[in-house]
Amino acid sequence: MLKTIHLFRHGQTDWNLNRRMQGHTDIPLNEEGRKQAQTLQDFFSKNPVDLMVSSDLTRAQQTATIANEILKAPTFSSSQFREVYLGDIEGMTQEEIIEKHGEDSWLRWTSHEAINFGFTYKNGESALTAIERFHKGLTDLCSTQEFSSLGLCTHGLMMRRFLHSLRPDIIEPLPIPNCVVYTITWNGKDLIF
Numbered sequence: 337m338l339k340t341i342h343l344f345r346h347g348q349t350d351w352n353l354n355r356r357m358q359g360h361t362d363i364p365l366n367e368e369g370r371k372q373a374q375t376l377q378d379f380f381s382k383n384p385v386d387l388m389v390s391s392d393l394t395r396a397q398q399t400a401t402i403a404n405e406i407l408k409a410p411t412f413s414s415s416q417f418r419e420v421y422l423g424d425i426e427g428m429t430q431e432e433i434i435e436k437h438g439e440d441s442w443l444r445w446t447s448h449e450a451i452n453f454g455f456t457y458k459n460g461e462s463a464l465t466a467i468e469r470f471h472k473g474l475t476d477l478c479s480t481q482e483f484s485s486l487g488l489c490t491h492g493l494m495m496r497r498f499l500h501s502l503r504p505d506i507i508e509p510l511p512i513p514n515c516v517v518y519t520i521t522w523n524g525k526d527l528i529f
Contacts, residue, residue: 339478339522340485342383343499345492346391346399347372348514356429358395358491359422359460365398372515376403379517385409386483391417391490399515400489409487416473419491423460433457448500448509463497470498471527478522502529 347369351358365373380403390400392413404411425433434442437457444455453463461469474488490498492512499510499518510518520529 337484337524339483341474341478341520341522341527342379342385342485342487342517343495343520344376344399344403344487344489344517345495345512345514346393346395346489347402349395352514354429356427357422357425357433359419359426360393361426362394364394369395369399369514370402373399373402376515376517377406380404380407380487383485385485385487387411387481387486389414389417389477389486389488391415391419393418393491396489396491400487403487403489414473414477416469416476417488417490418494420463420466420493420497421461423456424458425460448496448506450501450504453497453501463501466494467498467501470494471501474527475522478527499529502527 347365349358349363349369350366351363353366376399384407386409388400388404388409388411390396390413392415396417397413400411430442444452445457453467456462496510496512500506502520518529520527
């Protein structure tokens with residue numbers, strides 16, 4: 337049976353606003369983020385889901401809860417859908433990272449090209465490891481849960497890397513603003529974007 341997955345990014349946090357790398361740091365939505373999440377209510381009223389899933393980090397859980405207020409689909413969260421763990425750069429701004437580690441490493445780390453998916457900063461999770469974690473979580477979910485459509489709230493870097501892993505032919509980096517929605521499908525065997 338074909339299953340539809342609406343992947344969406346959480347709403348804005350103060351760290352997003354300040355361009356500070358969040359990773360696994362558990363930062364809540366700010367007021368703008370809560371407003372952004374409310375706009376998802378309209379999307380899910382037009383595209384209802386049987387299940388609403390999120391990362392277990394507060395900002396994703398809050399976004400999914402707000403997005404689901406009208407629909408009231410069953411919900412749960414999982415650490416498998418967390419943001420990429422950033423290691424030593426977690427909590428730093430882009431400028432601080434470039435100053436400390438150089439622009440070349442920043443460009444490799446932010447790259448959506450598979451050739452750079454093995455790179456990470458010290459103590460961090462590589463794109464390969466994060467994509468494998470996310471893919472396994474989503475594949476397990478699709479193969480064990482009964483649903484035809486689900487919403488999945490996750491994180492910007494994780495979302496971009498995962499989608500590009502499904503579609504390496506996409507040359508330009510996918511835009512991943514707060515509360516963007518991308519739809520993929522599960523055909524019983526593969527995830528398709």
